[in-house]
Amino acid sequence: QTIGQFFDDICHRHAQREALVVRGQSVRWTYAELRRQVDSLACGLMALGLEAGDRIGIWSQNNVEWVLMQFATAKAGLILVNINPAYRRAELEYALNKVACKALVLSPSFKSSDYLAMLGDLAPELASAAPGQLAAARLPALRWVIRMGRETSPGMLNFDDLLNAPGQEALEALAQRGETLQFDDPINIQFTSGTTGSPKGATLSHHNILNNGFFVGEAMRLTAEDRLCIPVPLYHCFGMVLGNLACVTHGATMVYPSEAFDPLAVLETVEAERCTGLHGVPTMFIAVLDHPRFDEFDLSSLRTGIMAGSPCPIEVMKRVVERMHMEEVTIAYGMTETSPVSFQSHTDTPVSKKVSTVGLIHPHVEVKIVDPEGRIVPRGQTGELLTRGYSVMLGYWEDEARTREAIDVAGWMHTGDLATLDESGYCNIVGRVKDMVIRGGENIYPREIEEFLYRHPDIQDVQVIGVPDERFGEELCAWIRVREGASLDADGVRAFCQGQIAHYKIPRYIEFVSDFPMTITGKIQKFVMRQQMKERLG
């Protein structure tokens, strides 16, 4: 099935149930209303002359328009291109041109920067162009710029104008378009997080992400009774697939607390909306748990959710289960290129397994762990994780070379992650191939040292990297964020390690920091840390 077919069916079955709540925009829609709005937008986009397979970018934080775009583009067969709202001029230009976007939808409502001005710099022609006639030297494929809201800007269309009630003819054209679409057509280009370098555009089909959303919801035991709080960004698969598609495939309610992550908005929303689920990367859960007003809120409605994106420290997991009542929280592992999830714990997975593994392989996905020569390693040993199945992307957009590097001829996706599988099939992510430190011939997994250091009561956050060293090839370096009010120095950290972990695992360099370089999804960019250390150490 295509996303459109599935979506229509669910909207019909759950017509009178709440589908979407967007706090801040006063949206509270049933599935029937959601479908009406989605169809209006799909017709509006088709009326612009956009054809199946055309790329349309969206450059915005979370809002109701984003949700509508996700389903309207799927119904109209357009390829939605998720553009990180943190992108600046050069990155936007790169993304739009890389995939030749014909249209761009943007939200000018962000507080932090002037998006319109940025676009104006790229397309000075905008102000003098009639909508649809844009021909900007720097953005040659772009024809339409669509601005969310009612306000007007020269050369741009208003999003709300695309939502006019469509006539019978337009609805028929939409239905006809739907019949021409195939389940394995590309429907979405998502850029990877850029944790290890520049983001890559993964091309995904209806089949890829619809099925993944369904199985993600299954693992959480979602039903139409559930209400999922989604503070993770929609431009990333975490929001779009683990959030929206998991909900829609189960008739559950999508609840949006704020445009961008805000721990207080999460607390308020979970309480006011009686949410049963909550998603987040570990750093988001930490921010919620550490919020000074945490104790004021009633979070007893929570049951499940997903913590994913990076390893979850044991201490954080314990607090999520005990203080946020999320006994049925699941851990998921995945990557943009695999739609994204391939491992997930179940709601009844023992907490000990939730903290030490990323759960079990998803239905209909194969897995193997191999050494650098491609041989399968014995159970329990570390190697690179490879996955294969329905969830592997179609490829990186128009990038044969990188696609072939990532997906081999037998269809295996090379994840770039180091992992082990235990006897019962639980997977442990040990780190990234690129982050492994080799010190004097010893393989060191930074994750192991991070887990150890987290046990220190004064350490709030810690990241370990390798830095070049003449004698040993690489030396370990720890960046530490000290808990508020506590004081800790490098000697204190070393004393804590002494006798507890092997001498070569004790970090040579210890830096105290207030922040880590991060992607907008809250992932720590170790490649940036390595660059900075290299400069600092000369």
Ligand code: ATP
């Ligand atoms: P880029 O590919 O651009 O460097 P990225 O790999 O971070 O960025 P994503 O596709 O968003 O981009 O993230 C996938 C990666 O996140 C995985 O390859 C893995 O390294 C990490 N990851 C995801 N889930 C988990 C998890 N539960 N535990 C540990 N690591 C995880």
Ligand code: MG
């Ligand atoms: Mg990656």
